[in-house]
Amino acid sequence: MTRLGEKVGYAAMIVGAAVLIYVSRSYALQDGAYPHIVLALLAILAAVALYNSFKASQQDLQREEAATEPKAESGAMWHVVIYIGLTLLFILSWNWIGTLPAAFLFSGVLVVLNGERRIWMIIALPVLLTVVLYVVFQSFLYLPLPRGFFLR
Amino acid sequence: MAHLILQGFAASLSPVNVALMALGVVIGIVFASLPGLTGAAAMTMLLPLSYGMPAVSAVLLLIAIWNAAVWAGAVPAIVMNIPGxxxxxxxxxxGHPLAMKGHAQRAIRTSIIGAFVGSIAAAIALLFVAPLIGNVVIYLGPAEIFAFASFGLTLVVSITRGTLAKSIISVLIGLFVGTIGFAPSGFARFVFTPNLLSGVALIPALIGLFTFPELINLIHHRRPRIVQVEPSNERDLFLFRAQDWARHWFNFVRSAVIGVFMGIHPGAGPTISSFITYNEARRVNKSDPPFGEGNIDGVIASDTGANAAVLSGLIPAFTLGIPGSVDTVIIIAALTLHGLQPGPTLFLQHAAFVYTIFTGAFVANILMLVIGLFAARWTAKLALVPTRFLLPIVTVVALVGAFAVNNNWFDVLIALLAGLLGYGLRSMGISTVPLLLGLILGPILETNLYQALQVYGSIWAAIFTRPIALAFLLLSVGSLVHALISRRHHKVGTDVV
Known part of the structure; x- marks a missing residue:
């Protein structure tokens, strides 16, 4: 993550802690003291870390970045955004089309997006995964997976 | 007593009981290897079925599942960096750094041997010291549990790589998330939707925190996945040779003893135990590679400690009827289902039953070792599954697993949100392991602090009249100070887990 992203992260923690303390200000002492102490400590430490991230020299920054993670491929951020978006869509679609059909479609799309081009594999993996989900979770564990509008 | 032990072995080695325990081991391994499914889920599922079995068979089946599941959680942790x-x-x-270096099979095999040693130590404790220890446990109250939980939190802060401030930030986020839902007084806090009334469910949060950051990392950095495991034609003899045992025996023994002690204490359990034993091994061990970069002693310590705390958790459950975890609650439920009342009278009225269970624990451990070693070669190869197949499989199974915990769609959203939080924190160089411990220990910490204040009037009275609590709180402070000093003296790397 860039230095700016880190600063935004710490700032979000400070603001988040302050907002949570504010919304819970009416809690009785026995209910509010413990979370308020935790949130106050979090805000203080995030402020210290934010200050340190401003103070860190360019040299420190380069050394840290070299030590942490490899550089992302160009366009990789878009892949992440698409993955998160698809995952959210997958979760939301459980109540529309049902978990098992959604899992079939979602896994098929992900396999293609990640570079698989063999037709039999694009079909086989979602089919196998859906069958395993059905057998393990629905038949064996009797899990009431959402069935969607179509199968209700 | 000797004749009871012999009778116990004879009964637990009956073909039916051995077959049921082997089945339990396989079920435990499968459940713990799939994100979202736990040993407790498998035990709950099989509890009604166990009603039709003899009491001994039912309890042995449940114990075999529980013990194997606690170990098998290490398999996805090693192979995929996702703890089961x-x-x-x-x-x-x-474990995962070892797998990244191409030693997945060695790490899995070491973890199963560690789990076996820990479980055998706990089984010995069950057999010989359960009645004695049961009398001591009764004197441990909320002040001691509060002190244990504090010690667990400071330990995880001190063992996590990165700056101390970042580790504490992670713990504090976990502690805060743990306050969502009902306070110890019964008041609902930070409940912005009715789905949060019972708090943030642990397993969906665990799935999210560890699964999604790992998957997003795979996409974002196209990070090189593990490209090899040990060649199958080259036999790795680690821990099959006397010289390896000569080098590591003390780590096994120390971790087993600490694990048994932690397991006996209600509320501590395998998670705290694994971190404490890991920290002890790290403190003592100065060999290369450093801890956190694939030191095999880290795997030995954590798995020995975790499994030693499993069966020893049965000591307060059997002797006093005090369940230390969800899993022991299920075992107590199985006992009562068969008309048996846990407590001191269980030893007097049903001695043959108790000793069959205790000796059966040895048999269950041997089965776990054999099946685990046999499966190690194949489970290690999971590391070689290409990203394009791993991504959809793990995402779908993890999300359905998150739903499976409470049959609640909201938990699936929790898993995704926890995943995004985990990815953001990891990107900032903040480890999510302390957050997880904060989430687990936060409610224990607060509830016991609340109870200690009710009993003793003030925190000072609770601490200074309870020497064990005072000792563990001093150890907590010492552990933080040690972490601070050691970070100042040695530049700690910024890799995070």
Whole structure:
């Protein structure tokens, strides 16, 4: 993550802690003291870390970045955004089309997006995964997976 | 007593009981290897079925599942950097780096042997010291549990790589998330939707925190996945040779003893135990590679400690009827289902039953070792599954697993949100392991602090009249100070888990 992203992260923690303390200000002492102490400590430490991230020299920054993670491929951020978006869509679609059909479609799309081009594999993996989900979770564990509008 | 032990072995070695325990081991391994499914889920599922079995068979089946599941959580931790159970979060600290270096099979085999040693130590404790220890446990109250939980939190802060401030930030986020839902007084806090009334469910949060950051990393950095495991034609003899045992025996023994002690104490359990034993091994061990970079002693310590705390958790459950975890609650439920009342009278009225269970624990452990070693070669190869197949499989199974915990769609959203939080924190160089411990220990910490204040009037009275609590709180402070000093003296790397 860039230095700016880190600063935004710490700032979000400070603001988040302050907002949570504010919304819970009416809690009785026995209910509010413990979370308020935790949130106050979090805000203080995030402020210290934010200050340190401003103070860190360019040299420190380069050394840290070299030590942490490899550089992302160009366009990789878009892949992440698409993955998160698809995952959210997958979760939301459980109540529309049902978990098992959604899992079939979602896994098929992900396999293609990640570079698989063999037709039999694009079909086989979602089919196998859906069958395993059905057998393990629905038949064996009797899990009431959402069935969607179509199968209700 | 000797004749009871012999009778116990004879009964637990009956073909039916051995077959049921082997089935339990397989079920435990499968459940713990799938994100979202736990040993407790498998035990709950099989509890009604166990009603039709003899009491001994039913309890042995449940124990075999529980014991194997706590170990098997280490498999996805090592292979995919995703702990199957919270206790396996300590295993991934060194287990996954080992797998990244091409030693997945060695790490898995070491973890199963560690789990076996820990479980055998606990089984010995069950057999010989259960009645004695039961009398001591009764004197441990909320002040001691509060002190244990504090010690667990400071330990995880001190063993996590990165700056101390970042580790504490992670713990504090976990502690805060743990306050969502009902306070110890019964008041609902930070409940912005009715789905949060019972708090943030642990397993969906665990799935999200560890699964999604790992998957997003794979996409974002196209990070090189593990490209090889040990060649199958080259036999790795680690821990099959006397010289390896000569080198590591003390780590096994120390971790087993600490694990048994932690397991006996209600509320501590395998997760705290694995972190404490990991920290002890790290403190003592100065060999290369450093801890956190694939030191095999880290795997030995965490898995030995975790499994030693499993069966020893049966000591307060059997002797006093005090369940230390959800899993022991299920075992107590199985006992009562068969008309048996846990407590001191259980030893007097049903001695043959008790000793059959205790000796059966040895048999269950041997089965776990054999099946685990046999499966190690194949489970290690999971590391070679290409990203394009791993991504959809793990995402779908993890999300359905998150739903499976409470049959609640909201938990699936929790898993995704926890995943995004985990990815953001990791990107900032903040480890999510302390967050997980904060989430687990936060409610324990607050509830016991609340109870201690009710009993003793003030925190000072609770601490200074309870020497064990005072000792553990001093150890907590010492552990933080040590972490601060050691970070000042040695530049700690910024890799995070």
């Amino acid at each position: 159970t919270s206790a396996a979060a300590a295993t991934l600290l060194d």
